[in-house]
Amino acid sequence: MAIDQITLSGFRNHGQTRLDGTSRFNLLVGENGAGKTNVLEAISLLAPGRGLRRAALAEMAGNDGNGGFSIGTSLSTAPGAEPVRLATYTEATRPGRRLVRINGSDASAIGLSEWVALGWLTPAMDRLFTDSAGARRRFVDRMALALDPQHARYATRYEAALRERNRLLSDEREPEAAWLDGVEAHLAEYGAALSAGRANLISQVMAELAMLPAEPFARPALSYASGGPIMQEELAEALRDNRRRDRAASRTLIGPHRDELLVTMEIKHVAASTCSTGEQKAMLIAIILAHANIAARGRPNLLLLDEVAAHLDPVRRDALFERLRDSGAQLWLTGTELAPFAAVRDEAAIWKVDAGQVNRIS
Known part of the structure; x- marks a missing residue:
């Protein structure tokens, strides 16, 4: 029960990005500033609120677009069931208002949380305590x-x-x-x-x-x-x-x-x-x-982990991946290289991110 597909249009440095063929583990690899975290931020907008960066909507619209952005997903909720289509977007004429559609019908942002549970961990959260x-x-x-x-x-x-x-x-x-x-x-x-x-x-x-x-x-x-x-x-x-x-x-x-x-x-x-x-x-x-x-109990659950593996020692890194396997969540992780993900590489969908361009490599 998770995202099967996600598309980004005019979102930060992603002009037109589409990710298909997702897995339990999904790795986004690339240099700093390539646009990896932007993908996680887009996914985080499938929950009510301002996303993992708590940014203003106008900041999320790409400079090369028309002033708005759109994020669309296909969400698998049960084996054999029709996927749920979730979309959130802004319009150039109203850049400060976020709009939501669920299965093609207008909805509220709160309505998104009835379909999917979202959590994330970013480097900015390291100072939480x-x-x-x-x-x-x-x-x-x-x-x-x-x-x-x-x-x-x-x-x-x-x-x-x-x-x-x-x-x-x-x-x-x-x-x-x-x-x-x-x-x-x-x-x-x-x-x-x-x-x-x-x-x-x-x-x-x-x-x-x-x-x-x-x-x-x-x-x-x-x-x-x-x-x-x-x-x-x-x-x-x-x-x-x-x-x-x-x-x-x-x-x-x-x-x-x-x-x-x-x-x-x-x-x-x-x-x-x-x-x-x-x-x-x-x-x-x-x-x-x-x-x-x-x-994870009852709804598709997504966990977004930004640069989490690079700052853990090998023992804690292996323990993290073992716990993630048992979490019941679909995992989206970012990193500048694949080496820290060696323990899950063979079971992951991997994308290379470069200047807002995303290409599947595994």
Whole structure:
């Protein structure tokens, strides 16, 4: 259950690119800047959100095109079943709006997640444990979305209600209590759903991690630190009681937007942020693999790994490929050379990428 075919048109440095004959392992090999990660980014847009680079849509359109781009895929969901056609694109007249079609019919970006679960690991994520709490919340939300397609809806509506409450709090005039009541009711409703999704995700990932060996990947321990009450009625009450303090700060000081993901290295009982770069990378891979095992249950699951093999020692690299075989996901990996992929080369579809041109070599 995975992508059979993908086409890119006017996407970054890919004028017209088509990849056919995919496999369980799919390797994109080429020099830095050739366009390998651009293919992964295109695939990542088969999920709601801004993709693995979190770039603006206008940045994704190729300079040689008409200002828009399109990405189309054929998705195999079950043996013998008709493939599902997924497409996402922008138009030159509306470069800031992403459009989606599923089996030829207009759809929402959230609708994509009902058909496919997506996860990825990029070099930029290596600093996750030392980055901001907001970056870790986005990381958790992206994983939660792979388990529940409605999670994106909860996050979007919570953010909208949060912006409205903060606008009211920062107004020079005292906001009407009835107006705040209405906004806070939405904030509590969607905030409770958002918190529940995050807590459920972390609980499932922890259960999966418990079944992994502590080595060679440094097994992490995850915990969810909520930024306020997680039950709807309690959150609504806390928001109401906190109005005076929030108005003094001109912003909302409690709620899921203050959540934190706490990660420690289990064997050493130390915070992940204080571990070595290699240990942090190993823990991050362990989390991604645990999540991939969970997300693979019930929907096609894609895992995008950008330059992951080159920075692992041979023992961890072999362990990674062994875990990937067991993940239930279709794998898309990039690298500047084939040598690090020797263990999976014979079972992989391999493409050479050069200046936005993609040619099948195996």
